[in-house]
Amino acid sequence: MDAESRPAHPDPAAAAHADPAVADPTTAQCSPCPLLHDPALERRVHDLGTDLLSVARRSRRSVLSGTFWSDKMMDWASRDQAFKLQLFRFIDAFPSLGTPGEIYGQLVAHLTAPGVKPPPGLRLAVKAGGVFKGLTAWILSRRISSTARRFIAAADAEEAVKVLEKLWLSDTAHTVTLLGEKCLSLDDARKYQGDYLHLLRAASDAAAKWPARARAETDHLGPIPRANISIKASSLHPHLDPANQESAIEELLEMMLPILSEAKQGSVQLHLDMEESELKGIIFGLLKRCAETSDVEIGVVLQAYLRSAEDDAQDLIGWTRATGRQITVRLVKGAYWDYEKARAERTGQPVPVWTLKSDSDACFERVAARLVDAIPKSPDEGGIKLALGSHNLRSIVAVLALLGRSGLPENAVELQMLYGMAEGLKAAAVERELRLREYIPIGPLVQGMAYLVRRLLENTSNESWLKLGSTYGADPDDLLASPHRSDECAADGQETG
Numbered sequence: 085m086d087a088e089s090r091p092a093h094p095d096p097a098a099a100a101h102a103d104p105a106v107a108d109p110t111t112a113q114c115s116p117c118p119l120l121h122d123p124a125l126e127r128r129v130h131d132l133g134t135d136l137l138s139v140a141r142r143s144r145r146s147v148l149s150g151t152f153w154s155d156k157m158m159d160w161a162s163r164d165q166a167f168k169l170q171l172f173r174f175i176d177a178f179p180s181l182g183t184p185g186e187i188y189g190q191l192v193a194h195l196t197a198p199g200v201k202p203p204p205g206l207r208l209a210v211k212a213g214g215v216f217k218g219l220t221a222w223i224l225s226r227r228i229s230s231t232a233r234r235f236i237a238a239a240d241a242e243e244a245v246k247v248l249e250k251l252w253l254s255d256t257a258h259t260v261t262l263l264g265e266k267c268l269s270l271d272d273a274r275k276y277q278g279d280y281l282h283l284l285r286a287a288s289d290a291a292a293k294w295p296a297r298a299r300a301e302t303d304h305l306g307p308i309p310r311a312n313i314s315i316k317a318s319s320l321h322p323h324l325d326p327a328n329q330e331s332a333i334e335e336l337l338e339m340m341l342p343i344l345s346e347a348k349q350g351s352v353q354l355h356l357d358m359e360e361s362e363l364k365g366i367i368f369g370l371l372k373r374c375a376e377t378s379d380v381e382i383g384v385v386l387q388a389y390l391r392s393a394e395d396d397a398q399d400l401i402g403w404t405r406a407t408g409r410q411i412t413v414r415l416v417k418g419a420y421w422d423y424e425k426a427r428a429e430r431t432g433q434p435v436p437v438w439t440l441k442s443d444s445d446a447c448f449e450r451v452a453a454r455l456v457d458a459i460p461k462s463p464d465e466g467g468i469k470l471a472l473g474s475h476n477l478r479s480i481v482a483v484l485a486l487l488g489r490s491g492l493p494e495n496a497v498e499l500q501m502l503y504g505m506a507e508g509l510k511a512a513a514v515e516r517e518l519r520l521r522e523y524i525p526i527g528p529l530v531q532g533m534a535y536l537v538r539r540l541l542e543n544t545s546n547e548s549w550l551k552l553g554s555t556y557g558a559d560p561d562d563l564l565a566s567p568h569r570s571d572e573c574a575a576d577g578q579e580t581g
C-alpha cells in the first residue's frame with residue numbers, strides 16, 4: 085500500500101510524520117451493537133459462520149490463505165519478533181540491492197544484529213562462504229519475488245486485464261490499484277494520474293468485452309459498473325497537509341477531474357482508499373467534492389479500528405441523506421495499526437485506534453449496523469452501498485445476519501478480499517452466491533515492497549483471524565465468538581502515547 089512513508093513498517097522510527105490532527109476520541113459516539121442484546125441474531129451468526137467455515141475448509145483451495153502458512157520462514161517470523169523485524173527490514177531494502185554480494189551482505193548485516201536468532205536453514209546460509217554466498221543470494225531473490233507475486237497480481241495494466249478477466253469468468257468482480265502510491269513530487273503525481281487514466285481505459289475496454297455475469301454486475305438495486313479502480317489520494321499530491329485541508333482537497337480535486345471524466349465515459353467505478361488517520365479529513369472531503377462534481381459511481385473506506393469510526397460513519401450517512409447521493413463504503417478494520425500506535429507514542433497524542441483487537445472487531449460490527457440501516461432500498465434513494473473489506477469470517481457473517489434483520493437480500497452487501505489471500509473463504513463466498521470483489525494491486529516489484537511488508541505483517545500477526553482460522557482444528561465456536569462486551573459503550577480508558 086505504500087512505498088515511501090512506510091506507515092505499517094515494523095520499525096516505528098521509520099514512521100516519522102507531521103503531527104496529526106486526530107478527532108478527539110474521548111468524545112466519540114458509541115451505540116450498543118444490535119448483536120449484543122439479541123440471542124437469536126447471535127445464533128444466526130453462528131449458524132451462517134459454521135456453514136461457511138465448513139465450505140472453506142472443504143474447498144479444494146482449502147487452507148484459508150493458500151500455501152503461505154507452510155512457509156517455514158513466515159512461521160518463524162510469527163514466533164520471533166526480533167527475527168521478524170530484521171527479515172522485513174531486509175525485504176524492504178531488497179529492491180535497492182544490485183549484486184548478489186550486496187544482497188548477501190545486507191542479509192548477514194540484518195540477521196546477525198544483536199538478539200536475532202534466524203531459523204536453522206538461514207543460520208547456515210549466513211555462515212556460508214565462497215560460492216555459497218552467491219547461491220544464497222539467488223535463492224533468496226527468487227523466494228522474495230515469488231512471495232511478492234503471490235500478493236501483487238501483475239506488473240502493468242496489460243498484464244492485469246488478463247487476471248481481471250479470469251476472475252470475472254469465475255463470478256468475481258475486481259477493484260484494481262497501482263502500487264507505490266506515495267508520490268514525492270508534482271511530476272510523480274502527474275505520472276500516477278497518467279497511469280490511473282491508462283489503467284481506467286484498459287479495464288473499461290476489457291470489461292466491455294466480457295460475457296454477462298449477473299452476480300458480479302448487479303446488486304439489490306440494479307446494475308453496477310464492471311470495472312472498478314481504487315485510488316490513493318497520496319499518489320496524486322506530494323505534500324498533503326492536514327493543517328491546510330481545504331486547499332489540499334481542492335488541489336486533489338484538480339488532479340481527479342480528468343479521472344472522473346474518463347471514469348464516467350468508460351462506466352468505471354472509482355474508490356478512494358483510506359490511509360493514515362491524519363489524512364482522513366482530506367480523503368472524506370475529496371470524496372464529497374468528487375461526488376458533488378460528477379455523478380460517477382464513487383466510494384471511500386471507513387476504518388473501524390479508529391475510535392472515531394462511529395462518528396465517521398454518521399458523518400457519511402448524514403451527507404448522503406442531505407445530498408440524496410449514493411456512495412459505496414468499504415468498511416475495514418485498518419491497515420496502519422502499528423504506525424498509528426507508534427506515532428501516538430512518539431508525539432504524546434491520544435492513541436486514535438483501539439488497542440484491544442476485540443474492540444476493533446466490536447466496533448466493526450457496531451459501525452456495520454449503522455451502515456446497514458443506511459443502505460438504500462430503491463435506486464433513487466440516497467445512502468450507503470456497503471462493502472466489507474475483511475478476511476474475518478465472524479465480521480462478515482455478523483453483517484449478513486444484520487442484513488437479514490433489516491429485510492435486505494445478501495446481494496445488498498459486497499465482500500471484498502485481497503488478491504492472494506483467504507482463498508478458502510473466497511471459494512465459500514462464491515459457493516453461497518455472495519457478491520465478491522478482489523482487490524488487485526499491480527506494479528513493479530520495487531514499488532510493491534511496502535505493500536508486501538504490510539501483507540507479511542498481517543499474515544504473521546498473532547492477532548489475525550486468518551492466521552487463527554487456518555490453524556488446524558481451530559474450534560468454530562472460538563473463531564465465531566462475539567467480540568462484544570456488555571460495557572463496551574461505557575467511558576473508555578483513553579490511552580495516550
Ligand SMILES: Cc1cc2nc3c(=O)[nH]c(=O)nc-3n(C[C@H](O)[C@H](O)[C@H](O)COP(=O)(O)OP(=O)(O)OC[C@H]3O[C@@H](n4cnc5c(N)ncnc54)[C@H](O)[C@@H]3O)c2cc1C
Pocket residue numbers: 356357358359385387389414416417418419420421437438439440441442443444445473474475476479500501502522523542547548549550
Ligand atoms: C479488499 C480490502 C481492501 C482494503 N483496503 C484498505 C484501505 O483502503 N485502508 C486500510 O487502512 N486498510 C484496508 N484494508 C486492510 C484492512 O484494514 C485490514 O488490515 C485487513 O483486512 C485485516 O482485517 P480483517 O478483518 O481481515 O482481519 P482481523 O484479523 O479480524 O483483523 C486484523 C485487524 O485488527 C486490527 N488490530 C490488530 N491488532 C489490534 C489491537 N491490538 N487492537 C486493536 N485493533 C487491532 C488491525 O486493524 C488489523 O489489521 C483492506 C482490506 C481488504 C480485504
